[in-house]
Amino acid sequence: MDLKTDPKLEEFRADVRAFFANDFPQDILEKTARGASLTTAEIRKSESALGRKGWLAAAWPEEHGGPGWSLKEQYIFDEELERAGVPTVTPMGVVYVGPILYTFGTDEQKARWLPGIREGREGWAQGYSEPEAGSDLASLQFSAVRDGDEYVLNGTKIWTSAAQHADWIFCLARTDNSGKKQEGITFIISEMDRPGVTLRPIITIDGKHALNQVTFDNVRVPADYRIGEEGKGWTYSQFLLGHERTSYARIGGKRKQLAHIRAIASAVPDGGNSRLIDDDAFARKLAEANLAVDALEMTVLRVLSAVKDGGAPGKEASIIKILATEAAQQITTLYLDTAGLNANRGFADSVSPAWLEGGLATQHAAPGVSTYLGTRAQSIYGGTNEIQHNIIAKRVLEL
Numbered sequence: 001m002d003l004k005t006d007p008k009l010e011e012f013r014a015d016v017r018a019f020f021a022n023d024f025p026q027d028i029l030e031k032t033a034r035g036a037s038l039t040t041a042e043i044r045k046s047e048s049a050l051g052r053k054g055w056l057a058a059a060w061p062e063e064h065g066g067p068g069w070s071l072k073e074q075y076i077f078d079e080e081l082e083r084a085g086v087p088t089v090t091p092m093g094v095v096y097v098g099p100i101l102y103t104f105g106t107d108e109q110k111a112r113w114l115p116g117i118r119e120g121r122e123g124w125a126q127g128y129s130e131p132e133a134g135s136d137l138a139s140l141q142f143s144a145v146r147d148g149d150e151y152v153l154n155g156t157k158i159w160t161s162a163a164q165h166a167d168w169i170f171c172l173a174r175t176d177n178s179g180k181k182q183e184g185i186t187f188i189i190s191e192m193d194r195p196g197v198t199l200r201p202i203i204t205i206d207g208k209h210a211l212n213q214v215t216f217d218n219v220r221v222p223a224d225y226r227i228g229e230e231g232k233g234w235t236y237s238q239f240l241l242g243h244e245r246t247s248y249a250r251i252g253g254k255r256k257q258l259a260h261i262r263a264i265a266s267a268v269p270d271g272g273n274s275r276l277i278d279d280d281a282f283a284r285k286l287a288e289a290n291l292a293v294d295a296l297e298m299t300v301l302r303v304l305s306a307v308k309d310g311g312a313p314g315k316e317a318s319i320i321k322i323l324a325t326e327a328a329q330q331i332t333t334l335y336l337d338t339a340g341l342n343a344n345r346g347f348a349d350s351v352s353p354a355w356l357e358g359g360l361a362t363q364h365a366a367p368g369v370s371t372y373l374g375t376r377a378q379s380i381y382g383g384t385n386e387i388q389h390n391i392i393a394k395r396v397l398e399l
């Protein structure tokens with residue numbers, strides 16, 4: 001699939017690039033470039049800038065307020081979004097629950113929730129994993145018990161990304177324990193500020209607050225917060241997987257990181273006489289990381305070219321997930337080389353202004369190391385890479 005020689009696509013690319021250069025909030029780009037975490041208000045500002053343009057729900061069909069782009073256009077859009085350094089769109093609303101709502105929700109549910117998601121006004125969290133249910137998600141025990149016109153929710157969700165920024169959470173809850181464990185699971189929504197919902201932050205190794213534990217203690221939600229049929233939640237949750245973005249690979253962001261690493265390595269390291277880029281071992285690792293991104297891009301384009309417009313990549317997405325996350329970890333490991341002895345100085349969220357006045361290698365040490373550490377999680381979330389290998393063995397290779 002060739003994206004570079006079609007004049008219409010190039011025109012589209014130029015429009016998207018101009019929007020990010022001229023109309024997107026530059027303070028958000030600047031803070032993201034520093035590697036600092038955004039506040040809830042800043043996330044809303046970033047996402048509603050895309051929402052107002054009609055570009056947040058990039059993969060949604062036009063009838064639900066999407067821009068009606070082809071897969072190629074979506075791919076180019078994502079490439080430009082990352083090239084500009086726009087913060088990653090929180091996927092829980094627009095990528096995960098949105099398609100479930102417009103596919104399985106009632107008209108009332110669509111009217112209540114889709115506009116807030118599409119316009120970037122409301123944040124969402126995904127309550128699937130539990131302390132005793134991760135890869136084996138179907139063994140979840142979070143419960144929803146029907147009581148008149150309400151459900152009563154009890155249990156604990158964990159590793160809940162961005163819940164501190166969320167207005168809503170969608171959960172998988174057990175409504176029946178009698179049959180197979182995939183049966184008796186129901187898809188249900190709650191406000192994050194309902195009485196009985198408690199959020200406990202989890203600070204990760206990169207020094208950031210991205211994860212949470214969310215506990216529900218007799219939380220009452222209206223029965224019409226249930227999506228689809230009771231006991232069919234597993235089916236809806238699997239449907240989600242087919243709607244992951246075609247650009248999970250994040251090629252634009254990876255190329256930007258590689259260029260950034262090259263620039264840092266080309267500056268004289270603080271206190272040293274030689275340039276890191278002239279070190280053969282480092283140059284080799286940088287070249288290998290570039291090749292990994294080239295190979296990833298070819299694989300993504302091959303998978304995309306096999307998908308009809310309006311469709312989504314199927315089981316091959318597991319191959320992309322593995323290649324993309326391994327490449328991300330390979331690239332961000334190079335930040336350890338560029339940081340050198342500065343690597344142990346602290347994290348991006350706690351960098352002092354005095355430090356930012358140091359040389360290039362010093363300035364980028366904290367955000368670089370933070371990114372390196374944070375990227376370790378990529379092979380865990382979205383279904384661990386071991387689980388993706390199992391899927392490839394069974395469904396792609398049919399072993």
Ligand SMILES: Cc1cc2nc3c(=O)[nH]c(=O)nc-3n(C[C@H](O)[C@H](O)[C@H](O)COP(=O)(O)OP(=O)(O)OC[C@H]3O[C@@H](n4cnc5c(N)ncnc54)[C@H](O)[C@@H]3O)c2cc1C
Nearest residue numbers: 126127128129133134135159160161377380381382384386
């Ligand atoms: C940064 C981050 C963000 C997350 N965000 C969310 C979120 O927003 N919402 C949410 O619900 N969850 C979220 N998760 C949770 C994530 O989905 C789970 O961590 C993941 O599914 C793995 O589950 P687990 O942690 O319980 O590990 P386990 O399932 O206990 O796995 C432990 C190890 O055993 C391996 N393993 C398990 N089963 C098999 C098998 N059958 N074959 C081979 N190897 C196996 C795994 O690959 C892993 O290496 C997030 C996790 C992280 C790290």
